[in-house]
Amino acid sequence: MNIHKKLYTIFVVLLFYYLNFPEKLFANTKSFEWQPVGVDNYGNITQWINLLSYEPLNNDSFRMQIKLVEGNKQILGRLDINCRNKDYYLRKRKQMSQRGTWNSLVKGSSFEEIAQFHCKKTDAATLWGYTSATKYLWDIDKPSYPASSHEGNWLTLYKNSSSEFKYNSNTQKKSDFILAAYFYQKNHSLKNNPYVSRKSDYGWIAVSCKANLSSVFRKLSSSNSGEWMAPKPGPIGGGASLIRKAKCYEK
Numbered sequence: 001m002n003i004h005k006k007l008y009t010i011f012v013v014l015l016f017y018y019l020n021f022p023e024k025l026f027a028n029t030k031s032f033e034w035q036p037v038g039v040d041n042y043g044n045i046t047q048w049i050n051l052l053s054y055e056p057l058n059n060d061s062f063r064m065q066i067k068l069v070e071g072n073k074q075i076l077g078r079l080d081i082n083c084r085n086k087d088y089y090l091r092k093r094k095q096m097s098q099r100g101t102w103n104s105l106v107k108g109s110s111f112e113e114i115a116q117f118h119c120k121k122t123d124a125a126t127l128w129g130y131t132s133a134t135k136y137l138w139d140i141d142k143p144s145y146p147a148s149s150h151e152g153n154w155l156t157l158y159k160n161s162s163s164e165f166k167y168n169s170n171t172q173k174k175s176d177f178i179l180a181a182y183f184y185q186k187n188h189s190l191k192n193n194p195y196v197s198r199k200s201d202y203g204w205i206a207v208s209c210k211a212n213l214s215s216v217f218r219k220l221s222s223s224n225s226g227e228w229m230a231p232k233p234g235p236i237g238g239g240a241s242l243i244r245k246a247k248c249y250e251k
Helices: 002-030 110-121 132-138 239-247
Strands: 034-039 045-050 061-070 073-082 087-092 154-159 163-168 177-189 196-208 214-218
Touching: 034 110, 045 110, 061 087, 061 110, 073 110, 132 196, 132 214, 154 239, 163 239, 177 239, 196 239
Parallel strands: none
Antiparallel strands: 034 045, 045 061, 061 073, 073 087, 154 163, 163 177, 177 196, 196 214
């Protein structure tokens, strides 16, 4: 009788685990969303960041999970970014906790792009351009639909062998800025790779009518709600400059 009770208990436990395993597996897969952030000279992906792993560490820093290629294997690690010092620390999984080297965030790199997005949430936000003077460009309502679905005519502002930029004529004039939908395409070639890659996308831009500044709306992934990035100056003759010239002073 005791043996039967034990077998019955084991059977119930195994049945419960079996019935709940797909749910647990599905929940785990939803907690990971890997985004490529590093490539080698041949265009092979070497690093990914888990976009759903954002974790604040203190008022100035945050942490995210990262996956690296080492030899023929993929290994997990974590990336710590300090927004005030503008540097990062990368540590592989199971590596002893030591005072490793903090590396400066390289301008234009994927890590710096991740920092621009998340440092907005820290006390060091002003160091990234999120100031009270420019709040009218980055602290505005998020778009409720994709820029590619915006109704209106798409006007080409410039097109050459390396890039193309269009904006939608159906713009909105706010108190101090113009809200516009845009399309861009850039051609890029990698070292040791004979093929030319093309990167293109639709987006939203807030162009200041008071200064040479503009803010773009960025989403790291389709599941991400997105953020308005810190306002930056643009080149004369660039997309923001031409939108400003065409729409800010329109009667």
